[in-house]
Amino acid sequence: MPSYQAPLRDLQFVIHELNDFASHYQQLEGCEAIDASMLDAITEQAARFAEQAVAPLNAVGDIQGCQWQDGRVSTPPGFSEAFRQFADNGWLALEKPQAYGGQGLPPSMGSVVNDMLFSANHAWNMYINLTSGAVSTLYAHGDESLKQRFLPALIAGRMTGTMCLTEAHCGSDLGLLRTRAEVMSDGSYRITGSKMFISAGDHDMTDNILHLVLARIEGAPAGVKGISLFAVPKRLLNDDDSAGPANGVSCGSIEHKMGIHGNATCVINFDGSTGYLLGTANRGLNAMFTFINESRLAVAQQGQGHAEASFQGALRYARERLQMRAVPPQRPELAADPIINHPDVRRMLLTQKAFAEGGRMLNLACARQVDLLHHGLSESVREAAMRRLALLTPIAKGFLTETGIEAAQLGVQVFGGHGFIREAGMEQISRDVRITAIYEGTNTIQGIDLLNRKVLADEGRELENLFAEIEGFCLEDNVPPALAQQLSRYVGQWRELTGWVLDQRHNDSNLVGASAFDYLMQSGYVLLGYHWLRAATQAERQLAAGSSEHDFYIGKRETARFYFQRLLPRADQHVAMIRSGSGNLMAIPDAAFSR
Template sequence: MPEYHAPLRDMRFVLHEVFAADKLWARLPTLAETVDTETADAILEEAAKVTGELLAPLNRSGDEEGAHWNDGVVSTPAGFREAYATYIEGGWVGLAGNPAYGGQGMPKMLAVQFEEMLYSANASFTLYSALTSGCCLALDAHASEEIKQLYLPRLYSGEWAGTMCLTEAHAGSDLGLLRTRAEPRADGSYAISGGKIFITGGEQDLTANILHLVLARLPDAPAGSKGISLFLVPKFLVAPNGELGARNALSCGSLEHKMGIKASATCVMNFDGATGYLIGEPHKGLAAMFTMMNYERLSIGIQGIGCAEASYQNARAYARERLQGHAPGGARALQKSADPIVAHPDVRRMLLTMKALTEGGRAFSTYVAQQLDLAKHSEGEERRHAEALVALLTPIAKAFFTDTGLESCIHGQQVFGGHGYIREWGQEQLVRDVRIAQIYEGTNGIQALDLLGRKVVANGADALHAFTGEIRAFLDAPAASHPFADRLLTAVENLESVSAWLLEQAEQDPALVNAVAVDYLNLFGYVAYAYMWARMAAVAQASRDNDEAFYGAKLATAQFYFTKLLPRIHSLDAVIRAGSAPLLELADDRF
């Protein structure tokens, strides 16, 4: 059975050496008393044990057994309940939660490292608590003080779980079409009626209560997305003292039978006049829900990185042991009948692609988390800059992490050859599990439209210029510290050039943004990773004498990224500048 070992050395490198997290935390008063280098390292060490020893061993068995549905009752696979009990004993659900309500208040920069470990070890298990964390964010930002006091401590403790109920059978990405109704009651509550599909953890046997955040329409709601309100609908009604009361009028109608994440209960939920409570203002539920959605989008992006890391670890170990043929130029393992396949250039191509994309993604997820920490804990212009970058980069994090995550998992499967298609090696499960990450929490096509249409074209690329301006400031430092400065600058200029072209052309071609958005997001993603690799390479070059094995490998991987992966932007640039016409010339009835 495949094993998972958290890449602690690389996580510490990114946190402490590349982003100097300890210095950032020390200057932000709300974090200075909460976390330092020693605390962060201790948390990472313990997290590595929890994920590697408790959760990873349940990954394959959970996939094979799956979640069960029986007359509305959902059971998780064998071992999940016991593992969850141990998991919440460690306080892991509330790691980054608000301390005022029982959370630990740890920075997002640290939390994303833990999330990656979770998804690497067991993506299905992780989803149960990931939705709870997002639910906590939405309540903390938009709920009344009474609701926060009553519900948040039990969510942070993991005693209760949360869900996000958006999608309906007829309304996927277009939430303006949803039909779930909310009728006001005399006591201030609402009767929620309707059906939701694809609800992660909508029913399970891990927690005593489940709190559903449900989008619904009030009787006087305007049409479209501007008429949506957000409601908290508990599985069991909760008394003012926190004790559980009667079962609410909601049920799980069935479980979806899925390609992957089979141990995660993906539910059809029915609300039949269930009691709910308004969160935030009437008709502004979509904005409130997006507080949770944006968190989940980064989290699901990290699912791509986590699965890719697990696939890389498996493929690397296999490539070092599997003997097949001789390396070009002559045998290396003279005492054996053949060489390990890691000696073959094509296998090295796949492994290096996985390594470069995964380590680049780890750095970029930490960078986005840094902006989230600054947006939450800093003030003034620094906060405004961070907020702009979070809005700009979140769709890239969700889509690019998961697109490259699937690419890496497929490479990992390919390294195994036919064995990669066989269940016992674990690679085929990773391919199945990571595939959903490109789809849920807003498909990657929707993320691309958000990036190009809303975050670049609609605001004249102001946030883009803030990001590229930061890269240029980095490059203005002494050239000796930036071994890939010229290539990074060329890539930034390419991104700025194609963005300016799009701003000009979009005024004349209404189909352009939709036609090229995915290509633009991918180009942006490769440039963002180039920035991360340049930063990592600068640190590695300065520290190489201290640890040749680690820093030398980092520089070699950076070299591979800049010479073999970053050039993909040139073909993407050509595709973007081809415009929308090639997509529109074929008549609808000729497809």
């Protein structure tokens, strides 16, 4: 089984050298006391927890999985103990509001911790991450009485959280949901219905769970305009916020899945359960998008986390596995050369490295915007962060999960036949990561969101702001000129493509739907190119200054060169497919699909 090792040096490179988080925090309200030494201490402690407490449970969770019996779910051995240790040591409270028991650190610190936890054990960390999403949603939309009732228990780890959207008949089309809410005389609601695909929907890690449930109040308008959001505890709370009487919430079954076996994906039934309105009636989907958008960024980290885990395993194996002779031979004293010396193995390893490390750069750049959104010193700063984050979120979620899947498949391939069997651990990574392209809206939905709601809706204005940032960086001193020129050409291509879609959508009613996925991928390749250019620039500076970490910075510089020469040109293919229009998809009659 692969043993996870937190990539501390690479995290420090992104935190300190690319983003200068310590200076960034000085520009955030309430975060002025955080310095570089505090950042490193938190990161190092989180690394130890990920490596020692969480990673060893990954294979156990996959092999033994969650068990459902008599309406109760039990998690794999060790999961509950690790959760309790995590909560008791204050990790759940890290970036949560101080008024309800949190530590008040900026959200990006939670993202740094998630970087390691998702690589170490995706299934386990989902219990943590969903609880954080519930806290954010309740904090943003709940009235003070609800905050006081539920937030301290969530932040302390006495209860966990979920989001309950999907029903068996409607999938992502939430306007069709049937779960209903009946108002009661005390202002609460009686919730009745059934939800499916509820991650972390039931377990034995805490006595209580808070479900955030989309439902329709009786008499509400049809479609998404009549959906409200409710906080529904599994058990009602006693005065001391401990778990009290049952609340008509039950787990009807758990799914038997391709991967993430250690996380219980449940059918949750609500049988006249007491719920409390979050936000405004009939505006529930808007409130739930606080949870959804936070979860999309978390899923981007899941994709990148699997790229990192697969790369670590493949690299370790490639250095040890002897097979055939390299040209020229590298280890004549051995029977054969390590496979890391073969060109195609290096192609696979460099692809994994480019996606894992580039994805980390993109994820923490998004986290920086989340900081500004919540802690920016002015309204203009917060609004600018909101616009940029709206643009970046679907790209990060879609692109990093697609490339995470590719990296995981390459990990299996590097191992060859050994990668196809359980003992190597690589096939688990390839199964676990597959859900990330589906979670929180499939990647086609992410592409439609990006193209239709984020780019076309504002005629590309925020996208132009991003273009200006990238093009401005390309003109700075000490930026590698060949890479800067290439990236500038791809930004121009992205701009021209956007204008072409804006013009042609009126002549082709299916153009946006036919182009959305490819537009997302083209955007992702160019955006990751920007981050690799930033990394290459920093590496060149350090090498020119005579850094003692020569190999580390050579690795950054050469991976950037590989990315620009081998991976960035994939954007051209996506452009060609978009420009082909929708006719090659829509012309074939439905009946002609038959064989």
